[in-house]
Amino acid sequence: MPHTNSIFPTLQWLPQPLLSPRPDACALDWLFDEGSLTRRLTRLSNDHFSVTPLFEGWQPLRADECTALDLAEGSEGWVREVYLRGHGQPWVFARSVAARSALQGDGLQMDELGSRSLGELLFCDRAFQRRAIEVCHYPEAWLPADVRARELWGRRSRFDRGALSVLVAEVFLPRLWSVARAYSENC
Known part of the structure; x- marks a missing residue:
């Protein structure tokens, strides 16, 4: 079941300079890496990377998502929730959303991704600009x-x-940190 409840109206997403308390150096490296997370996870897992869809469908977007997308609160959008896995273990929970009004007629078929990575598609299409x-x-x-x-x-x-x-949100799960710290020079 997707997670749409706006029970945290004061949730604040912050840029790196405003973080307090600050994450450790390893977490900062992963959180603010502007490259493709899919590619980084694929390297870390020695090509044992996969995507497991959890939910895909139309629903009202959360208040924080509407604000980030410059939409009226309660706007409907396509929601995709997945696990990004390394060696079969969930390393990242990802939630991607886009407004219904913007998706219709655009040609991006978010509903046809299945177990393919949305991130890889976004990074391969040079027309997308990341904020x-x-x-x-x-x-x-x-x-x-x-x-x-x-x-x-x-x-x-x-x-x-x-x-x-x-809008792509990625939550780093504890299993990722244990692997990243064991195999990364930045952790």
């Missing part, structure tokens, strides 16, 4: 039940192509 990355401690209640934990770092950014904007 600034914002981060927060992602609300535990918005996570799937099997990965719920307190104070997990999440990031989001908006990708624009003409009238279409896609």
Whole structure:
């Protein structure tokens, strides 16, 4: 079941300079990496990367999503929630949304991605421009039940192509940190 409840109206997504308390250096490196997360996870997993769709469909967007997409509160959009997995383990929970009005007639078929990575599609289409990355401690209640934990770092950014904007949020799960710290020179 998707997580649409706006029970955290004061949730603040922040740019790197305003973070307090600051994440450790490893988390900062992952949170503010402007490259493709799909590619980075593929490298870290030695090509044992996969995407598992959890939910895809039309629904009212959360208040913070509407604000980020410059939409009226309660606007309907396409919601896609997935796990990004390494070696079969969920490393990242991702939620991507786009307004119904912008998707219709644009040609981006978010409903046909299946187990393909949306991020890879966004990075391969040079017409998409990525806006600034914002981060927060992602609300535990918005996570799937099997990965719920307190104070997990999440990031989001908006990708624009003409009238279409896609908001992509990625929450880094504990299993990713254990692997990243074991195999990365930045952690």
